[in-house]
Amino acid sequence: MTLRVTNTLTGDTEEFEPADPDSVLLYYCGLTTSDPAHLGHARGWVHVDVMHRWLEWLGYDVRHVENFTDVNEKIVARVGENGESEADVARSYIRSIIDDMRSLNLRRAEVYPRVSESIPEIIDLVETLIEKGYAYEANGSVYFDVTSFDDYGKLSNQDPEQLDAQGDPDERSEKRNPADFALWKDGGVAPGTVADHQHDEAAPPEEAAETAQTWDSPWGEGRPGWHIECSAMSTTHLDDTIDIHVGGQDLVFPHHENEIAQSEAATGQTFAQYWLHVRLLDAADDEKMSSSLGNFETVDEAIEAYGPDAVRTFLLSTAYHNEAVYSRETMDEAVERWEGLQRGYERAVEACDSVDARTTIEDTDLREAVETSREDFAAAMNDDFNTRAALAALEELVSAVNTHVDSHDEYDYRGLREAVETLAEFAGNVFGLGLGDTGSGGDVTLAEDLVDLVLSVREQEREAGNYKRADDLRDELEALGVEVQDTDDGPEFRLNN
């Protein structure tokens, strides 16, 4: 069974074959560090993370690079009135973005290159393009000549002539064709473009623009264009040809199209074999989750409200290239799904470790459920990373575990052990969910001891028939985030958050 992926370049679902049969070169177009990351960004992250984890499960050595765009007009537009600079603003957002990535339990990339530290590579690449006749200098700026690259438009099926017809001929009259795009931009940032992106507490556009970074180049002082960075970073940190390039669907044109043009013109090699695009998250009110609108939920807020595992479950409950709607309702559903998985896992662990688990018992229904779940999960993931169907396979297994434990007094030890391992392997390692993370920290242990103490008091009240008092204690514990359940073997509890 082999992995198949939907390739934007061909429009088809293709069998995945990396250039090197043992490793995968993966590049993900990261964020512009001008705002806190929102749930839409997290959708991309979590899906790329799970792709990474699945590729590893399949046995590949994954080399994963993700950039930070820390040089951009939008960052300049965030400069406040207290003397900070473009670089300061970028630094502060990079810090918050890294925090979000950690909270979401993302596997670390090999490198997180930043534009500001990639200027020499960018300049080299621009020089190569000029030498080879694909780019030209005009008044200190450098543009890519789209007519010089025959394959221009192959990713997004755009017709260069049509694009030229649409372009505004007055905007940057120094360009030869309206569809040409900047590789290097002369000078700093124009206050006008800063003003277009500014929020309330921003510094005056003129002052903000002065903090914009510039670098020396063969064409004078200036800044890199937007698209060139990914070409330079991908080639520098991975190779001329990479296996998988992932990004948001909104980047297909012009960003990815231009990356292909720059890289392939410069190297003469295919830039990326497989182009995967993550569809943008939709909000229930039909407003897209964009940094330019104020109605999105940040990753930080979402994690605060629902917890990282429920957020991951929400994002994985839709295949990466399909529509996904964010709303209170869909988030609540994800919380339930996640808790169901977690409870099922814990139940399997407890039954497995109980004295009633016997090696001599064999429940064929359970054993078959484990087999089916493993097969279905792998088949779903190999079918273009269908995380929704894979999640369903996990839930079928949880259901089988529950049925087994409910209907037997003595448990099938081996069957439960396989179920536990399957859940840990797939839900834990591949989906990156924090199963069984009851924590080993001292505070948690103390908290658990205290809850046990309260519950023993409650048991005495129950035995004495003081149910009102017992129920009050349970309610109060719940208000503190302790979920209490009475079972045949006495009370049990879970700590939420």
Added chain:
RNA sequence: GCCAAGGUGGCAGAGUCCGGCCGAACGCAGCGGCCUGCAGAGCCGCCUACCGCCGGUUCAAAUCCGGCCCUUGGCUCCA
């Protein structure tokens, strides 16, 4: 206008590449039952689908072909 992706039950969302196992998965919400002092969790059942519309191909179509309607992303800020 051009390029691309979609329209499946109350909601959400698989299945469409390779037509039959799909009267349609998994789940959420709601309802009933079992269990339980109660609640919760879990289990069983229901709500629950003629798969945007029209036409065609076929023994057979959610799945293939044609036309139409609508939604979303892009068309040089955006994951």
